[in-house]
Amino acid sequence: MTPTWPTEVALLAELVATPSMSGSEESVARRVEDAARAWDLKVKRDGTGVTIEVEGKQDGPTLALVSHLDVVPPGEGWTRDPFTPTFEDGRLYGRGSGDAKASVAAMLAAAHDVAAHGGPPRGRLLVLLGYGEETRHTSMPELAASAGSIDAAVVGEPTNLDIAVAQRGLMMVDLVARGDQRHAGYADDGNGGGRFVNATQRLARDLIALEGVARDRAHAVLGHPTITPTMLEAGVGRNVTPPVARAVLDVRTTPAWSHAEIADALRHALASEVVVTSDRLVPCETPANSRLLAAALRVRPEAHCFGSPTCSDWVFLKDRDAIKCGPGTSRNSHAPDEWVTVSEVSAARAFYARLALEYLA
Numbered sequence: 044m045t046p047t048w049p050t051e052v053a054l055l056a057e058l059v060a061t062p063s064m065s066g067s068e069e070s071v072a073r074r075v076e077d078a079a080r081a082w083d084l085k086v087k088r089d090g091t092g093v094t095i096e097v098e099g100k101q102d103g104p105t106l107a108l109v110s111h112l113d114v115v116p117p118g119e120g121w122t123r124d125p126f127t128p129t130f131e132d133g134r135l136y137g138r139g140s141g142d143a144k145a146s147v148a149a150m151l152a153a154a155h156d157v158a159a160h161g162g163p164p165r166g167r168l169l170v171l172l173g174y175g176e177e178t179r180h181t182s183m184p185e186l187a188a189s190a191g192s193i194d195a196a197v198v199g200e201p202t203n204l205d206i207a208v209a210q211r212g213l214m215m216v217d218l219v220a221r222g223d224q225r226h227a228g229y230a231d232d233g234n235g236g237g238r239f240v241n242a243t244q245r246l247a248r249d250l251i252a253l254e255g256v257a258r259d260r261a262h263a264v265l266g267h268p269t270i271t272p273t274m275l276e277a278g279v280g281r282n283v284t285p286p287v288a289r290a291v292l293d294v295r296t297t298p299a300w301s302h303a304e305i306a307d308a309l310r311h312a313l314a315s316e317v318v319v320t321s322d323r324l325v326p327c328e329t330p331a332n333s334r335l336l337a338a339a340l341r342v343r344p345e346a347h348c349f350g351s352p353t354c355s356d357w358v359f360l361k362d363r364d365a366i367k368c369g370p371g372t373s374r375n376s377h378a379p380d381e382w383v384t385v386s387e388v389s390a391a392r393a394f395y396a397r398l399a400l401e402y403l404a
Contacts, residue, residue: 046130048130048385049388049389049392050152051148051149051151051152051388051389051391051392052135052148052385052388052389054078054148054151054152055128055135055140055144055145055147055148055149055383055388056128056130056135056137057074058071058074058075058139058144058147058148059126059128059135059137059138059139059140059144060126060127060128060137061074061126062114062126062138063112063113063114063139064113064114064115064116065113065114065115065174065175065176065177065178065180066113066174066175066178066180067113068112068113068174068175071112072088072092072093072112072172072174073088075088075093075112075147075151075172076088076093078151079093079095079151079154082154082155082158083158084096084097084154084155084158085097085098090182091173091174091182091185091186091189092112092171092172092173092174092182092183092186093112093170093171093172094169094170094171094172094186094189094190095151095154095169095170095172096167096168096169096170097154097157097158097162097163097167097168097169097399098162098167099162099163099164099165099166099167099168099403100161100162100163100164100165101164101165101166102165102166103163103164103165103166103167103403104165104166104194104195104402104403105166105167105168105169105190105191105192105193105194105195106163106166106167106168106169106193106194106195106196106197106335106398106399106402106403107168107169107170107171107187107190107193107195107196107197107360108150108153108154108168108169108170108171108196108197108199108395108399109170109171109172109173109183109187109196109197109198109199109356109357109360110143110146110147110150110171110172110173110198110199110200110356110369111143111147111172111173111174111175111176111177111181111183111356112144112147112172112173112174113174113175113176113177113178114138114139114142114144114177115138115177115377117138117379118377118379119379120378120379120380121379121380122379122380123136123137123380125137125138125379125381126138128140130385133384133385133386134382134383134384134385135382135383135385135388136380136381136382137381137382138381139381140371140381140382140383141201141370141371141372141373141375141376141381141382141383142200142201142371142373142375142376142377142381143176143199143200143201143369143371145201145369145370145371145383145387145388145391146199146200146201146369146370146371146391147172147199148388148392149199149369149370149388149389149391149392149394149395150170150172150199150391150395151170152392152396153391153392153393153394153395153396153399154168154170156392156396157396157399157400160396160400163399163400163403163404164400164403164404165403165404166194166403167403168399168403169190169193171183171186171187171190173186173356176355176356179321181356181359183356183359183360184359187359187360193360193363194363194364195334195335195363195364195365195402196335196357196360196363196364196365196366197335197339197365197366197367197368197395197398198355198356198357198360198365198366198367198368198369199367199368199369199391200351200353200355200367200368200369200371200373201369201370201371201372201373201375201376201383202349202351202367202368202369202371202373203370203371203372203387204343204346204368204369204370204387204390204391204394205346205347205348205349205368206336206339206340206343206346206347206348206349206366206367206368207348207349207350207351207366207367207368208264208328208329208333208336208348208349208350208366209262209264209265209297209298209326209327209328209329209350209351210326210327210328210350210351210353210354210355210357210358210367211265211268211269211295211296211297211326211350211351211352211353211354212295212296212297212302212324212325212326212327212354212358213293213294213295213296213321213324213354214292214294214296214302214305214306214319214321214322214324215291215292215293215294215319215320215321215322216291216292216294216306216309216317216318216319216320217289217290217291217292217317217318217320218246218249218250218289218290218291218292218313218315218316218317218318219287219288219289219315219316219318220242220243220245220246220249220287220288220289220314220315220316221240221242221245221286221287221316222239222240222241222242222243222244222245222284222285222286222287222288223239223240223241223284223286224279224283224284224285224286225239225283225284226282226283226284227281227282227283227284228282230284239284241284241285242277242284242285242286242287242288243277243278243284243285243288245288245314245315246275246277246288246289246290246315248314249290249313249314249315250272250290252312252313253270253272253292253312253313255312256270256308256309256312256313257270257300257304257305257308260299260300261297261299262297262298262299262328262350264328264348264349264350265297265298265299265326265350265352266297266350267297268294268295268296268297268299268300268305269293269294269295270292270293270294270309271292271293271294271295272290272291272292272293273291273292273293274290274291275288275289275290275291276288276289276290277289290315295352296325296326297326298326298327298328302319302322302325306319306322323358324354324358325358325361327357327358327361327365329364329365329366330364333364333366334364334402335364335365335366335402336348336364336366338398338401338402339366339368339394339398341401342394342397342398342401343394343398346368351367351373353373353376355367368394369391370383370384370387370388370390370391371383371384371387
């Protein structure tokens with residue numbers, strides 16, 4: 044006999060069954076809107092996302108539950124259809140099941156619970172569901188700006204319902220090493236060879252030197268920044284020394300370093316040209332004496348606080364009192380056979396609703 048799933052799990056299955064790769068979120072946004080209207084929730088859907096609002100009985104602060112509706116393409120390696128939600132051994136499989144439609148379904152159901160409670164005691168609860176988070180074209184800056192004043196935010200990403208109190212930022216950097224192009228047979232022929240520069244060797248020395256860059260300040264939660272070469276490019280022919288060699292660096296930053304400081308440290312330590320190609324995803328951390336974190340730990344005292352290595356829309360709410368917390372396992376994100384534990388989705392619904400009532404008390 045087919046089990047009857049809780050409302051939030053059934054909704055999640057419907058969302059997983061609605062493909063929503065970045066840039067193609069309209070169908071899933073309509074499904075979210077329909078669910079909100081069926082629960083008599085105040086909802087608005089436009090080109091920046093879906094906004095749901097539950098007003099409190101009195102004036103007060105605004106708490107936003109924030110997540111995204113887009114998913115990455117399924118890719119290869121699946122043993123199940125990525126857009127056919129499959130229940131096995133207490134898990135729901137499918138693209139976006141954890142990242143981040145489990146948070147979306149739980150947040151929407153939590154808003155319904157708070158509304159059924161008569162609304163929060165004061166202030167207002169928002170659910171903000173954006174587009175394009177998995178790309179550089181996320182709509183969250185515009186969506187958050189259109190929502191008015193936001194005092195605190197919970198970013199729904201897979202954390203197994205532990206609480207991320209800091210999040211690494213992301214810089215993308217190109218290293219460009221320049222040298223002399225010549226026939227490889229004459230790379231060092233004794234005729235001016237001492238002045239010859241091999242771009243690949245210069246780049247190789249700089250890549251080894253990366254291990255010592257930005258190591259003199261550690262963040263209490265996230266530790267040191269990580270600087271990881273991910274792509275290399277050089278060469279015009281197998282018997283020609285290259286005039287240029289390039290590497291792409293993925294730099295995961297911490298609040299202990301500004302992006303400008305990281306760039307300066309790289310330029311000081313390396314011979315290659317340092318070209319910063321992206322620095323908008325700055326690191327985030329929950330403020331000291333956070334009222335939201337205190338409320339979250341009262342509601343879920345078993346939660347472990349940690350530092351998240353992955354980026355999210357938190358960066359666009361970094362000036363608010365914010366945490367990152369949601370159902371699912373981050374290491375499953377973007378992988379084939381992505382899954383979420385069904386019981387965690389229900390636990391997330393209860394957590395978000397109780398947190399809203401606690402924070403807005």
